[in-house]
Amino acid sequence: MSAEIKSHLTDLLTQSLASVAPQTPASIIALERPKQAAHGDWACNVAMQLAKQLKRKPRELAQALIAGLPASPWLECAELAGPGFINLRLNPAAKLDAVRAALAAGVRYGRADTGHGRPVLLEFVSANPTGPLHVGHGRQAALGDAISALLQAQNWKVTREFYYNDAGAQIDNLALSVQARAREQRGEAVSFPESGYHGEYIREIAADYLAHNGDPGDLASVRRFAVAALRREQDEDLKAFGVKFDNYYLESSLYTDGKVEATVSALIASGKTYEHDGALWLRTTDYGDDKDRVMRKSDGSHTYFVPDVAYHVTKWQRGFAHAVNIQGSDHHGTVARVRAGLQALGEVTGAGIPRDYPDYVLHKMVTVMKGGEEVKLSKRAGSYVTLRDLIDEVGRDAVRFFLVSRKADTEFVFDIDLAKSQTEDNPVYYVQYAHARICSVLAQAGAQVQSAHTDGLAPLTLPRELALARRLGEFPEILADAARALAPHQVAFYLRELAGEFHSYYNAERILVADEGLKRARLALILAVRQVLQNGLSLLGVSAPEKM
RNA sequence: GUGCCCGUAGCUCAAUCGGAUAGAGCACCAGCCUUCUAAGCUGGGGGUUGUGGGUUCGAUCCCCGCCGGGCACGCCA
Numbered sequence: 329m330s331a332e333i334k335s336h337l338t339d340l341l342t343q344s345l346a347s348v349a350p351q352t353p354a355s356i357i358a359l360e361r362p363k364q365a366a367h368g369d370w371a372c373n374v375a376m377q378l379a380k381q382l383k384r385k386p387r388e389l390a391q392a393l394i395a396g397l398p399a400s401p402w403l404e405c406a407e408l409a410g411p412g413f414i415n416l417r418l419n420p421a422a423k424l425d426a427v428r429a430a431l432a433a434g435v436r437y438g439r440a441d442t443g444h445g446r447p448v449l450l451e452f453v454s455a456n457p458t459g460p461l462h463v464g465h466g467r468q469a470a471l472g473d474a475i476s477a478l479l480q481a482q483n484w485k486v487t488r489e490f491y492y493n494d495a496g497a498q499i500d501n502l503a504l505s506v507q508a509r510a511r512e513q514r515g516e517a518v519s520f521p522e523s524g525y526h527g528e529y530i531r532e533i534a535a536d537y538l539a540h541n542g543d544p545g546d547l548a549s550v551r552r553f554a555v556a557a558l559r560r561e562q563d564e565d566l567k568a569f570g571v572k573f574d575n576y577y578l579e580s581s582l583y584t585d586g587k588v589e590a591t592v593s594a595l596i597a598s599g600k601t602y603e604h605d606g607a608l609w610l611r612t613t614d615y616g617d618d619k620d621r622v623m624r625k626s627d628g629s630h631t632y633f634v635p636d637v638a639y640h641v642t643k644w645q646r647g648f649a650h651a652v653n654i655q656g657s658d659h660h661g662t663v664a665r666v667r668a669g670l671q672a673l674g675e676v677t678g679a680g681i682p683r684d685y686p687d688y689v690l691h692k693m694v695t696v697m698k699g700g701e702e703v704k705l706s707k708r709a710g711s712y713v714t715l716r717d718l719i720d721e722v723g724r725d726a727v728r729f730f731l732v733s734r735k736a737d738t739e740f741v742f743d744i745d746l747a748k749s750q751t752e753d754n755p756v757y758y759v760q761y762a763h764a765r766i767c768s769v770l771a772q773a774g775a776q777v778q779s780a781h782t783d784g785l786a787p788l789t790l791p792r793e794l795a796l797a798r799r800l801g802e803f804p805e806i807l808a809d810a811a812r813a814l815a816p817h818q819v820a821f822y823l824r825e826l827a828g829e830f831h832s833y834y835n836a837e838r839i840l841v842a843d844e845g846l847k848r849a850r851l852a853l854i855l856a857v858r859q860v861l862q863n864g865l866s867l868l869g870v871s872a873p874e875k876m
Numbered sequence: 877g878u879g880c881c882c883g884u885a886g887c888u889c890a891a892u893c894g895g896a897u898a899g900a901g902c903a904c905c906a907g908c909c910u911u912c913u914a915a916g917c918u919g920g921g922g923g924u925u926g927u928g929g930g931u932u933c934g935a936u937c938c939c940c941g942c943c944g945g946g947c948a949c950g951c952c953a
Contacts, residue, residue: 358893360892360893360895361892362895362896363891363892363895363896363898363899364896364897367896371895371896373895373896373934376895376933376934377933379933380932380933386933409896410895410896411895411896411933411934412933413895413896415896456953493953496952496953497952497953498952498953605951606951607951608951609951618878618879618949619949622950622951623951624951625951626951627951629951631950631951631952631953632952632953633953636953656947657880657881657946657947657948658946658947658948659947659948659953660879660880660881660947660948661879661880661947661948661949662948662953663880664879690880690881692881692882692946692947693946693947733889734888734889734890735889735890737881737882738881738882738889739881739882739945739946741888743888746888746902754915755901757915758901758915758916760915761913761915761916762916764913764915765912765913765916768912768913769912769913770912771912772912773912805892809892813892817889817890818890818892821889821890821891821900824900824901825900828900831916831917832916832917832918834912834913834916834917835908835914835916835917835918836917836918838911838912839912840912875913876913876915
């Protein structure tokens with residue numbers, strides 16, 4: 329395994345350092361993958377970092393460290409380079425070990441145990457049940473599901489949760505909007521609510537409500553019907569997108585369970601609240617917020633801030649010492665607020681919730697372009713592009729791959745025309761195509777695939793073959809890094825590169841050659857590539873088709 | 877005005893904990909199908925990393941100023 333090789337190399341350098349500079353702690357030794365292949369398989373910068381401290385020239389120190397390296401069965405050579413880098417080059421056997429590892433581990437290849445089975449709660453999408461899911465929710469769903477999968481692959485016990493804001497003023501607004509449309513459809517003269525939802529879907533729900541013999545005068549009934557209808561629609565959209573949640577948490581339950589009141593009481597007991605202008609405030613500025621927040625309005629109702637805090641308390645109480653919230657960056661203002669609320673509660677409960685709880689992944693907005701113009705994402709205008717639109721037009725795999733192919737904190741320009749007209753240029757097809765090609769070769773090899781032995785890899789000597797093997801060996805590191813950074817785009821880029829190296833190899837060499845030993849070795853290699861492509865695509869929620 | 881985030885090739889984006897000559901794709905130009913899938917491959921031109929300083933062996937990355945863009949600044953959610 330690559331991890332074993334890395335620790336083996338670190339070990340060699342540690343031994344050398346101990347003889348060259350006995351007083352120096354070995355913990356400073358770090359290995360990195362050089363960007364350029366010419367710089368070997370691993371590089372170490374320890375000589376430059378220690379040069380000043382040891383009062384020696386970096387290159388001279390590096391040379392001494394190289395000279396002191398013990399013999400190794402995997403190390404081909406160590407070279408001094410640049411200002412004092414030590415470049416380590418692995419021999420073919422070490423590189424090809426990744427092929428053996430990938431085939432031995434199968435679908436588990438790339439996994440690790442950094443999570444140690446600890447529970448972690450991921451909250452994402454959390455759309456209000458006031459309209460269909462839009463593209464921004466899609467980015468969040470794709471990100472959240474991929475991050476969940478990455479953490480699971482590191483042996484975290486992941487719970488995916490969707491929080492429904494089904495208790496606030498926007499739900500009243502929804503009910504009034506549907507009621508007004510229903511009355512219109514009955515031929516009554518009504519004035520549509522000033523801040524009502526203007527989307528076409530409101531009319532559809534109203535018509536459906538009437539078709540089910542609903543009474544437009546019964547607002548509570550309208551409300552229940554509308555919320556149920558929109559939740560159903562959102563569920564269907566998520567299903568079509570391939571995203572499943574383990575739990576749905578309803579904001580309304582925080583009220584019916586008394587958790588909102590309990591939170592208010594506890595915050596008052598914390599001594600961090602005060603009355604002002606008839607409202608109850610929390611001194612969140614004591615915990616880093618830039619202004620104090622109202623908890624209870626002068627009319628006696630609560631601001632959304634209180635159930636938010638109550639909700640996050642339940643995360644902690646439910647045993648999630650780790651929690652990740654995936655949200656649009658337009659909500660970044662809530663981060664300091666929620667954390668401050670939790671800290672204030674800690675004054676009375678002594679819960680010991682960390683100051684940086686929960687963790688946040690904030691993603692920038694998705695700008696949708698169509699016909700060369702921006703489509704405004706306005707729920708009230710009812711003209712935004714829905715997630716369903718995108719899936720229908722572009723395809724599920726492409727949308728998912730595309731949406732996780734960029735860092736979360738960069739703005740996303742999704743050009744629908746481009747995505748539709750250039751479907752063939754979408755990177756997801758490039759990666760999937762590599763997988764399909766391998767499947768095709770394997771199908772022609774037929775029963776010979778069974779004879780692909782990982783103990784006969786020695787015939788693989790071409791630079792392209794060793795580069796592919798080396799790339800396979802990187803996969804576990806990529807997954808560990810991506811999980812640590814909560815950044816699935818790293819996996820997407822890795823897959824693009826792996827697929828590229830495979831296509832290049834495929835075009836240059838023939839797999840099914842006459843030489844039996846070489847053929848078996850090459851079959852083993854592409855079997856391993858296929859496995860890694862499958863594992864990686866699966867983490868991103870993208871299918872790995874056998875034919876295209 | 878204050879806070880947070882972003883600024884990299886014509887376009888869309890990478891760049892690990894501060895590493896070596898800043899990389900891909902698209903687009904453009906020139907080639908490759910009698911051969912396991914051409915949704916592919918090979919080669920080429922493309923850059924003062926917004927800008928000015930600082931820190932150091934070394935800065936796209938860290939610190940400060942400025943310019944440009946986004947978001948948030950409510951007893952809305």
